[in-house]
Amino acid sequence: MNAMHYKGYAARIEFDAEDEVFAGHIAGINDVIGFHADNVADLKAAFHEAVDDYLATCAELGKQPQKPYSGRVMFRIDPQVHANAARAAELSGKSLNEWAGEVLAKAASR
Incomplete structure (x- = not known):
């Protein structure tokens, strides 16, 4: 990268x-x-x-510098994708936040 x-x-x-x-x-x-x-x-x-x-x-x-991203992400996805992701997270023993964070980190590092 x-x-x-x-x-x-x-x-x-x-x-x-x-x-x-x-x-x-x-x-x-x-x-x-x-x-x-x-x-x-x-x-x-x-x-x-x-x-x-x-x-x-x-x-x-006297201006606040713009900070790098906070780590809070809000976005809308198809309800079926949401259900599938929640199921994948549960099956892996993780919260949806943990699971999604790992998936996004892998995708972003490519």
Whole structure:
């Protein structure tokens, strides 16, 4: 996976072949925050600096920084899918939350 993590924030990393640099963007927040470098060590430092600058700028502006996701997910699914998932969770000896969390984690790590 092409991602970096720091202070609870995550960034998606891509390689720009034309400019021969790694470019990253912080994911999961509405503000657009990007950074780049031509090697991994500098990219990691640039990411840390971008997060730190974001937090400092928010503090200066008196704005609450957008936090990474809380871990609470609300969504609607077909009732039959809900029933099947609840049954699968029960058969595996887990709560629906535990079971769904594991399933989503596997799917998200692909």
